[in-house]
Amino acid sequence: MPTKKYDKNQIDHMIADMPENELSDLADLFKVFGDSTRLRILYSLFRGEKNVTEICEDLGMGQSAVSHQLRVLKGNKLVALRKEGKSSIYFLADDHVKTIIAMGKEHIEE
Amino acid sequence: MPTKKYDKNQIDHMIADMPENELSDLADLFKVFGDSTRLRILYSLFRGEKNVTEICEDLGMGQSAVSHQLRVLKGNKLVALRKEGKSSIYFLADDHVKTIIAMGKEHIEE
DNA sequence: TGTTCATATGAATATATTATCATATGTTCA
């Protein structure tokens, strides 16, 4: 499978004629990234899949808060999970998560 | 100037070892994209620079609400402006805006 | 079966955010 690349010309074309309702969906997606707890969860999973307890330890946060945010992330298809005994093992759902984070990172570093 | 490209390997490397405070800045940036009024403004400016009145007309929103959001966008360096007579002409500040929107768009379309 | 561990979820509170209204600032031009 070839590595996917993005260049500016493709991007201009990609954005043109975006309908109003799609913009609204897009805002909802970015809203999910716009919370540092959720972003820290994503970043934690970027370093490897984890169960809920491990995520809590990694973030130093309570189980309930983390579960609530995992629910949001899952609802937006940014993470997925598999059950393993008593545990739920969460992992990043696709590579767009990484790409979006990388783009944002590049922006703030300038 | 060569067209910039991004591939998955670069991206993995880009994200590795991101410090905690940078994640917080990143969440703040995404928060800016996570509002449909602001996203509509960005999209409007993607189609061409505009003064405040024109943006208001394009969005069908009041001047005050738009100005408040332009302030947020400007504070985050996503738009810039030049003064021209009585008008402030706003435009997209850089190409990352487009890239970030394109990545998000691609995600929601799957 | 009953206890423990792991996770999910509902309700409530505290905080943040957005649009509106009113007004201030600044520019143009008669």
Next chain:
DNA sequence: TGAACATATGATAATATATTCATATGAACA
């Protein structure tokens, strides 16, 4: 200068959001 226009901004009210607390669900296993 002062009237008209364009934009910016402060305060407020309405809404949305996140965390906490309490509790429910479900699996493993003695």
